[in-house]
Amino acid sequence: MTHLARGEPITVQDVSVSFGTARVVAEAGLFVPEGSFTGLIGPNGSGKTTLLRTTARLLAPDAGAVWIGDDVAERLSRRELAQRLAVVEQHAHTDVEVTAREVVLLGRTPHRRAWKEARGTDHEIAEHCLERVGLTGFADRSWHTLSGGERQRLQLARALAQEPTVLVLDEPTNHLDIAHALQLLALAQHAGVTTLAALHDLNLAATFCDALVLLDQGEVVAAGPPEEVLTPQRLAGVYGVEAVIDHHPATGRPAITFPPPVVSH
Ligand SMILES: Nc1ncnc2c1ncn2[C@@H]1O[C@H](COP(=O)(O)OP(=O)(O)OP(=O)(O)O)[C@@H](O)[C@H]1O
Numbered sequence: 001m002t003h004l005a006r007g008e009p010i011t012v013q014d015v016s017v018s019f020g021t022a023r024v025v026a027e028a029g030l031f032v033p034e035g036s037f038t039g040l041i042g043p044n045g046s047g048k049t050t051l052l053r054t055t056a057r058l059l060a061p062d063a064g065a066v067w068i069g070d071d072v073a074e075r076l077s078r079r080e081l082a083q084r085l086a087v088v089e090q091h092a093h094t095d096v097e098v099t100a101r102e103v104v105l106l107g108r109t110p111h112r113r114a115w116k117e118a119r120g121t122d123h124e125i126a127e128h129c130l131e132r133v134g135l136t137g138f139a140d141r142s143w144h145t146l147s148g149g150e151r152q153r154l155q156l157a158r159a160l161a162q163e164p165t166v167l168v169l170d171e172p173t174n175h176l177d178i179a180h181a182l183q184l185l186a187l188a189q190h191a192g193v194t195t196l197a198a199l200h201d202l203n204l205a206a207t208f209c210d211a212l213v214l215l216d217q218g219e220v221v222a223a224g225p226p227e228e229v230l231t232p233q234r235l236a237g238v239y240g241v242e243a244v245i246d247h248h249p250a251t252g253r254p255a256i257t258f259p260p261p262v263v264s265h
Pocket of ligand 1: 019024042043044045046047048049050051
């Protein structure tokens with residue numbers, strides 16, 4: 001692990017979440033050590049977003065608890081939580097006319113006294129965070145004129161400007177071309193912050209994550225280093241796909257290919 005040890009561990013303990021009578025997360029537990037990067041993987045509908053939103057306290061669980069460092073997240077004030085945890089959701093939207101800089105400055109809100117304007121340091125941090133996600137020069141652009149990938153990177157800049165100890169990212173590479181996806185995950189890996197991210201691309205997850213947690217129908221069915229979690233048997237059982245797993249010659253990380261499935265006409 002790379003990191004500057006600004007992170008705090010995340011502990012999710014026996015969390016269950018239901019919508020109506022449907023239980024979509026069932027007694028899920030995971031632990032993300034401080035400063036490390038864990039990928040949450042699993043098929044569509046397996047409960048990744050629900051578990052991430054619960055971790056970020058955007059949803060209340062029916063049972064179980066989330067810990068940020070030594071504190072139960074539920075007992076922290078909104079402001080205390082926002083000083084320690086930043087979340088990037090899948091679909092950011094605003095009807096308000098805002099610039100990219102203003103979006104990133106929102107990340108500074110938990111660190112300002114009520115009603116105080118952004119200070120010089122807030123602006124410096126915002127500029128630095130725009131630079132980190134490759135959006136220098138975009139500061140004065142209207143949010144509405146940004147592409148999907150630029151908006152995605154801007155949300156990460158806003159989250160970094162929050163200077164959290166814990167980052168929760170839902171599909172952060174959605175909308176990104178491969179170069180920007182690699183850059184963003186490298187940034188998350190080296191940010192010095194404890195990171196939990198839902199990822200669909202198993203090769204990217206295997207390349208960047210210290211550990212993976214595999215969800216299937218709301219249950220954690222495997223957790224550990226990528227090479228232990230990603231096995232052909234497990235991918236067949238959970239995703240119903242045939243996978244060939246080699247190792248990347250440079251990194252030694254799992255490198256997965258998928259022969260096309262047989263389609264009957
Ligand atoms: N507000 C809601 N009301 C009812 N059902 C919901 C609600 N939110 C999510 N669900 C259901 O809960 C299940 C888990 O959804 P969730 O979005 O957590 O899965 P996911 O693993 O993130 O999926 P994907 O990979 O498709 O983004 C799905 O069956 C979904 O339809």
